[in-house]
Amino acid sequence: MKPQPTPVTPSLVSVIMSVYNGADYLDQAVESILGQTWDDFEFIVADDASTDGTPEMLARFDDPRIVRLRNDANLGLARSLNRGLAVARGRYIARQDADDVSLPQRLALQVAYLENHPRVGLVGATASWIDDAGRELQIWRQPTQNALLQETLLRYCPIMHGSVMMRRTALDEVGGQYTGTFRTGQDYDLWLRMSERWDVAVLEDVLYRYRWHEGMASQQRQTEQSANARQALLDALARRADLGRSLVRYPFVRLPAWTERYSRPEWADRFLWWAAGARLVGQGYPAQFARCSFVLNPVSHVWWSFGTGVVGRKLRRAAARGAASAEAHDAE
Known part of the structure; x- marks a missing residue:
């Protein structure tokens, strides 16, 4: 379970992704991060004990910015992401889901926003929903300013998990990790904890493509997700x-x-x-x-x-x- 060696100089951004049996869309997700206009990042990919072609697909990417982790047993998303957070060295922590796509300017625009807004602890991005073939279904627009987001967060989660970039100091202030007992809804719990102490924002630009398909975790565990969100x-x-x-x-x-x-x-x-x-x-x-x-x-x-x-x-x-x-x- 040891990570691969990483570059000596810490990157400004650590992008963290966990994948479990995600071979169908993994190449698109990885390529969307490697193709960012902002290139000062490390890309930590945790394979959560996949049993499909995920390990072989990851091995094909020859890029020194990729840090590979392999879990001996399936940990679930929250604990797998926590493994990535434990080795991340960036000032900013960005998320990426294994079945989604980040548009090329996403990291650059989020870094610029956090640099210019020191009281913002996390910033998301507006997302378009796509189907399993990559066809756009709709634009998911949510509040973008702190006041409305603070209010909305007490009704539902308006911030797309995979689209987020967090300030490491803000994350560390609330424990530095996801709640490991939440197999779903861990993002909502973390945003609530961070928004109590920091401003939050969502960029108006569509910078993330969220894939809606039958195999996604949120579809398979809806009852559990609702209960965790309520808690x-x-x-x-x-x-x-x-x-x-x-x-x-x-x-x-x-x-x-x-x-x-x-x-x-x-x-x-x-x-x-x-x-x-x-x-x-x-x-x-x-x-x-x-x-x-x-x-x-x-x-x-x-x-x-x-x-x-x-x-x-x-x-x-x-x-x-x-x-x-x-x-x-x-x-x-």
Whole structure:
């Protein structure tokens, strides 16, 4: 299970791909990365104990940027990707799925974006869906700006896994790896963890081709994926509730250093976005997040323009009822 020797000088970008019995489309995926206009990268490919022609196909690629890993047993996507992360040396970590295709400028544009936006922890790309023959089915457009993505992430996952480039420091701040017990939905769990502490973005350019076919993992494990997504969401809401309680009690409690990334009014805005996103979940989280936002910044124009409908009025009333008790708790 030892990786091949890699170049001495670390690359700026580490592209990580795991493949299990992916010989049908693997050559297209690999060639799409090797053909990038940005060439300062290492390409870590983990063969997750494939039993088809995957090992032989990988062996045919003679490129010093490729780092090959071979798992002795099938680990599943999350743990196989974690093996790749363990040897990755790039400042930025990019993903690539074994049945998809990255367009030539993808890495270059994502590197440029992260270099110019230091508070963004991960950036995805707009994707086109293709069929097994590579014919375009549709363009999958999602929110691109942080505010809408923060809200949307509490409803579903709007960021295509294979299209993402992450800042290594942002990844390390939340544990440096995927949750290994999630065989599916591991990306959603990671995006939720990272978006609590960092901005997120999606490039408007179509830079990724996502292949929709019967053999894809998301098709085979839909029930498991839904359950894992639900668990990831509930875990995220609980973490954010704990964070909110700490923020409103500051300076009477000690805060983690990463909370200094945003000012108190900026945290207020984030909790308001989260309140909007959590409306479908309920369980008291929307009102709790809205109340936290109000206490952190009661004069925010975002707050007073939020939720002009019935739900918004209810959240404002809930926040107002809780403001006095929260401030009293802050002074204890």
